[in-house]
Amino acid sequence: MxxxxxxxxxxxPKPRVVAESMANFILKAGANLARGSSSCRDIKTLDMVTDCRANIASLFGGYCDHDPRYVTFTSNVTEALNLVIKGFLRPGMTVLTSSMEHNAVMRPLRHLERDGVNLVVVQCDEKGYMHEEIFEDELKKHMPDLVVLNHASNVCGTLQDLKALCRICRDKGVPIVVDAAQTAGHIPISVSENDIAALCFTGHKGLLGPQGIGGVVWRPDFADRVMPLIEGGTGSFSHEEIQPKRLPDKFEAGTPNLPGIAGLQAALLWADNExxxxxxxxxxxxxxxxxxxxxxxxxxxxxxxxxxxxxxxxxxxxxxxxxxxxxxxxxxxxxxxxxxxxxxxxxxxxxxxxxxxxxxxxxxxxxxxxxxxxxxxxxxxxxxxxxxxx
Ligand SMILES: Cc1ncc(COP(=O)(O)O)c(C=O)c1O
Missing domain, CATH: 3.90.1150.10 (Aspartate Aminotransferase, domain 1)
Structure with missing residues (x-):
């Protein structure tokens, strides 16, 4: 070995229950989400997805008393970041980020820069750390519409002082989006205590879930300002030809990764138990x-x-x-x-x-x-x- x-x-490895839960879902439940006849299997599937949303909301200190509706599932943090970044930024807006970002942040931002978004990349020190004073000065100088930062570097593990950086953003009234790919599951983060506009996570790293599942924990007023990346069937409001505004439907068109959610849910319960x-x-x-x-x-x-x-x-x-x-x-x-x-x-x-x-x-x-x-x-x-x- x-x-x-x-x-x-x-x-x-993953906790064994992750694989078992995914297999169980496929073999024994396996219904689609909100696209059935309210059979027992339909209701079990809906309960499983809602429980997983609720566990994610509670793990990340979600808004409105951990309301599960403010958790969106995506296939990974890359999709979550693309959804938030591309759904919010428009030509003429300014976005501020750090020099320690993964391409999951940098590539969508560079793409938008070509389309007329003003991108400011703040330099971190040689250990990958963002100094508060430098960050605050850059924020004052550029007054961005959005800040996107990672919580910890995927290269060298440097942790940012997220509380301090969020406080600065709150004082200036700038929404902050956090890439928690490396810290989710390892380091406690509360979106509501830190006034985080959107926290993006992936299920397959520190959360110990399977690949193919990730998501966003939203601040409700910020979610209202973000356009969906994908539109289509949600199993709800089927009489309407426009995407529902209500969460979680707004950002979740198409059948979600239900075995992935089953695996993630098992991983969350496993870690809580340990x-x-x-x-x-x-x-x-x-x-x-x-x-x-x-x-x-x-x-x-x-x-x-x-x-x-x-x-x-x-x-x-x-x-x-x-x-x-x-x-x-x-x-x-x-x-x-x-x-x-x-x-x-x-x-x-x-x-x-x-x-x-x-x-x-x-x-x-x-x-x-x-x-x-x-x-x-x-x-x-x-x-x-x-x-x-x-
Ligand atoms: C900081 C950071 N952001 C984004 C990602 C992308 O993760 P995923 O491939 O799960 O979307 C990673 C993965 O290594 C990461 O470490």
């Missing part, structure tokens, strides 16, 4: 062990914060004299260790860290990793360093 250290790409604090503590301890070990290997260049308080257990590193793609290949072929080399769909983040265009090796820990996994990686890296010295 190998060592999986690529959890920032997708968490693996204890989210306990899972987070374990990740932190494993991260601490890896961080200390990496700092003791001279040839390792580590990017991002040097303490666990300011980061996720997602590490970007290079080893002097060894190309990071070769490093990833050797780790996999000789020790069965899975990592991810290259640019991680975030070229500007690598420019910020000083690792563009060669990139870095990313090592990312998940809740099923063990101390042994970390030690196997550290031993393997030490061996490769020794061998490269000749």
């Amino acid at each position: 190998g060592v999986y250290l690529n959890n920032a790409a997708t968490s693996w 204890g989210r604090d306990k899972l987070a503590e374990k990740l932190n301890e494993l991260g601490e062990r890896l961080l200390k070990g990496l700092m003791h290997i001279d040839e390792v260049i580590l990017y991002g914060p040097m303490n666990m308080a300011d980061r996720l257990p997602v590490f970007a590193l290079n080893v002097k004299g060894i190309d990071n793609a070769k490093l990833a290949l050797d780790l996999d072929e000789r020790w069965g260790i899975e990592t991810r080399p290259g640019l991680h769909c975030a070229p500007r983040a690598h420019m910020t860290l000083g690792t563009f265009p060669e990139g870095a090796l990313r090592v990312s820990i998940g809740p099923f990793n063990t101390n042994d996994d970390i030690d196997v990686l550290l031993d393997a890296l030490s061996t490769l360093v020794r061998e490269s010295r000749g």
Whole structure:
């Protein structure tokens, strides 16, 4: 059995109940959503989807007493971000983002820039951190219509001070959209306490669900200002030929990924049962062990914060004299260790860290990793360093 250290790409393994719940849905329920005769199976399916919305709303401190209607399901965070960004921004508007964003944010924004949206990219420091004073100055200078920021970097794990950044946006009356791809499930976030206009999440990373499910948690007044990306059948208001304005129907035309929702729901219940604090503590301890070990290997260049308080257990590193793609290949072929080399769909983040265009090796820990996994990686890296010295 190998060592999986690529959890920032997708968490693996998943809790067993995720697969069981998806199989159960297909084998035993399997009805469509709001497109049946109100049979038992129809009602079970509707209840399952509503329960999952309610759990997501409660996990992220949703508005209106965690009203499940303000949770939209999409197929992943990329679709969620496209929905919010393209549904809100119009030519002539200004949007502010950071230099640490994933292409799920950068590409839609660059596309809109070509169509006449004014894009401001605020530079983070060489550890990937957005300084509050710089952010506030840029906000005052440009008075954007929208801010889009990630909560933590998918490249080097740097955590932003989301509370402080949200406070600044609230004081200036600017809606903030958060890409929580890397933090959802790991770090508690409350949309209502922080006045977040839209929080975008993906189900298959820290939430431990399957691929193919993600979504948005909305602030109701902001959702009213966003146009749907996709229009069509919702199983509701069928006498009308225009898209319903009511949520969740407004943003959910077409049959949703119901097996994906079943899997996500099982993952949410599993993590609640295990204890989210306990899972987070374990990740932190494993991260601490890896961080200390990496700092003791001279040839390792580590990017991002040097303490666990300011980061996720997602590490970007290079080893002097060894190309990071070769490093990833050797780790996999000789020790069965899975990592991810290259640019991680975030070229500007690598420019910020000083690792563009060669990139870095990313090592990312998940809740099923063990101390042994970390030690196997550290031993393997030490061996490769020794061998490269000749
Ligand atoms: C910060 C960030 N945003 C967006 C994404 C895109 O995620 P998905 O492929 O699930 O849409 C990722 C995935 O790595 C990410 O880390």
